[in-house]
Structures are given as C-alpha cells and as structure tokens.
Amino acid sequence: MKILDTKNDKKYLIDKLKNNKIQNKILLLTHNPSDEELSYKNFIIKRCEEFDISYIDHEFDENVSASEMVKYINSFNEDDGFIIFLPFGDFEDMEYLRKNINIKDLDGFTYKSMGRSTSGQIDYLPATPKAVAKFLLNNYDLKSKNIVIANNTNLIGLPLATFLSKNHATVTILNQHTTDDKEFIKNSDIFISAIGKGNYYDKSYFKDGQVIIDVGTSYVNGKIIGDVDFNDLKDLDLEILTSKNGIGSITTLTLLESLIE
C-alpha cells in the first residue's frame, strides 16, 4: 500500500495565494449552521486572515426570504465571491438562489456554474470536486479508466462524475440504495469515496492495483477520520489518498484560489 498526499498541491496553492494580492471580498453565508458548517467556515476565516483577504461573515436570520437573500448578495460587487455553507439549515427555496445569484460563485452553486462544469469547465466545479479532479488529472491518465464514486450530491458526486466523464473516464455513481456496491467498487480502477461514515470500507472491498481517493471526513473524538479503514488495507498493493493530508486539507485553499481571476 502506498499512501499518497496533497502536500505539493498545498504548497503550490499557498504560494499562489501569497503572491497574488486579492482585492475582492468573500461572503461567507450561513443559515442555521451545523457544527460542521461552522468548523469549515472557521478554516476559511483563518486562511483569509493568513492571506489578507477581506471577508464578510453573514448569518441570515430564520425568517428571511429567498428574494431578500438574493438582494443582499447581489448588492456586492460582481467580482466579490460567495459561498453558501450547505445544508444551509435545509432552506426550502434553493432553486431561487441557484437561479438568481449573480456575483462570483466560488463553490459551483448556481445553475450557471452547474451547467458549465457539466460541459467540462473545471473552474466552475465546487471546491471539493475541483480539488479531486485536479489531483487526478495531474497524476493519472483517465482515458478508459473505470471510476466509481460513492456520493451523489450536487456538491461532490454529480459534478465530479460529469467532469470526469468529459475527461474520458467511465464513471459509475453509487447511492444509498445501491445493492451491489462491493462489486462495483472491487471492479473499479479508481474509487472516490465521500459518504462520511468513518472506517466504513474494509479490505474486502478492494484489490491490488487500485487507486483510492478518500474524501470522507467524520469527526471521532475530535479527530477527522476517513471512509476507508486504510489500516486494514496494508497487505494490498494499491495507492490511497487518505483523509489526512488529502483533499480536505486543500479544499479551503482551492475555494480561495477561485477568487483569483
């Protein structure tokens, strides 16, 4: 087993963010945020302070309507960026927000971004799938590879799948109701997991020669663990990008990179 990491990618992103003076602001938008959303927001705030990026930390109150939200967001400069921390308190009218926000979208949220990433434009992907896509494109030839993705959300699995398909991979998306997930995973060349169930996949799911990208983040006793129990895979001859020093550690930087024109 070979453990991969994103340390070089991280160094590259940090240098890029240090060397480009960013004039535009980033809007950090929450609505009844969960602990996970708040912790991700705090990672971003720490990075904004490190790179001298202005941010506006705005929590919408309970009763605000979608049109009031859009009015507030669109009152900023069109080159200022925004991120809506999901699930955004399960706000009902996401359609209206996806359709009408027109300042810079840093996390592939609007319908316009969704359409563009589907046609293969990497810059319009949300930060997490963008980080995964870049890592794969930099390190592997995707042509005729079988890729299986365990995640079917608008934030990760769907945009990643369409993008990788445009890049000539054969892609399968699993969901909670998939019955023969073990068979799909075992037959893949590259497996990307983002289910958020700590140590869920053991060695019975894998075989020699595979590449595993573990995007899962579960908090257990204050520590982040991934979906794949990589300690159990020691005897297999495969490559794994684990949760530690993996995609999570470059997601924030990838998001801020999108502020640079």
Ligand SMILES: Nc1nc(=O)c2c([nH]1)NC[C@@H]1CN(c3ccc(C(=O)N[C@@H](CCC(=O)O)C(=O)O)cc3)C=[N+]21
């Ligand atoms: N619109 C939206 N986009 C998201 O991408 C999004 C979201 N909403 N809601 C909340 C979840 C959670 N999430 C994490 C990202 C990184 C780490 C992570 O592991 N970060 C690094 C630190 C990163 C740093 O220091 O810059 C680490 O702990 O090593 C965890 C969780 C994204 N989310």
